[in-house]
Amino acid sequence: MATKDSPLSLEYLLEATRDLRNALDLEAYLQLVAEAASELTDSEASSILVADESGNNLRFVAAPRIQWNVMKSLDVPVEGSIAGRVYSSGNPEIILTAKRDKKHFKNIDSMTGVETQSMAAVPIIFKGEKIGVFEVVNRSGGKDFSEEDVAILEILAAEAAVLLYNDRLENQVVSAREKIAKLDRMKSDFTAIASHELRTPLGLILGHATFLREMVDPELAEQVDTIIRAASKLKDIIEDLSNVDNFQTGMATLRTRIFSVSRLIFELIDSYQADAKSKKITIQTNLHKPIDLSIDGDVEKISIALSNLIKNAIMFTNEGGHVFVQVEQVPGYVKLSVIDDGIGIPAADLARIFERFYQVESHLTRKHGGMGLGLSVSKVMVEMHGGRIWAESVEGKGSNFTIMLPMNLAQVKAAQKVLNS
């Protein structure tokens, strides 16, 4: 066996570090690094310690195999140990007589049964972040550790640092994901409870206001209309919130039947005619009359998806503008486009407008209402049908939102099954 005294020691160091990269997991890898360190420095034992989250204790992540069971559960305090001093200072140390160093953490000796005579320790640092300490103890034959031993340790510590740093990042990602999932569950619970609790009183307000509308004198009718409009808007917001959430929590289901797309388009255009007129916007379609164009889908959901596009087109088009609803049949699909000559969407925002709560203007400064949910709801509804939705837009010129819906849902489902199997 070649040791550091061998003229081949550099070659062995290279070979050792090359072999290390074949280790299967982090634990096995660190064990190999520690063993390579013992071998190359001709020492009795070697170990790697990593700081815990608090930064107050170091824990063994590699140690001689026979002592591993004892050492893996041992906490070495940063304050009160040689390893801790090396970790804190970031400077390597050679300790010739560990026993006499007041900082020597004697618990380890008593628990492992190995009396520490001499020691060399280097900090494990990556990208300026302190990670832990790499140490070797008891050079064979009672000899002292040298600067060369420290150099070997530093090379191996740099190897270990990369993997330990990656491991730390991976753990941070996992715990961030867990936190996000927990927050998401809390948000879903809140949305479900809030929308359920709001729906009942809102239903009462709308019901009674509609009843009053029939009873009151014309001069009061306008005020009651305002109540009805505001309550309906609130109802839409609550529906949007629970629609997006239901889909994300897998609660949404499709109630499909064959329905006429062209009839739906005419109904929707009719229902938005008054809003459009109030802004002197014309709203038209390429269909002259309902045609025989039916699809298999959930009419409520497709209606919501299209309504949101038409509502936005009117909202983001200036007075005197135009909104056009185009219906085309392409093989296997119906292509529905809502085109406006309104304010358009800046290129930088276009990719994000289908995200939940995304709005081009800041919520606090914008002129328009809404919560940035409409398009995400439309996307959800369309994708539930195996369809696609996208937008093209030029700022200052207008926007074109397109929905592609498969005509035959059964076919889409069968195709998806084959793809997933």
Ligand code: ADP
């Ligand atoms: P909101 O309900 O707040 O309007 P949406 O999800 O429906 O939210 O839309 C997100 C954002 O996309 C809007 O705030 C708006 O800035 C932009 N947007 C949507 N449709 C249009 C459109 N037809 N023209 C211009 N901007 C639009």
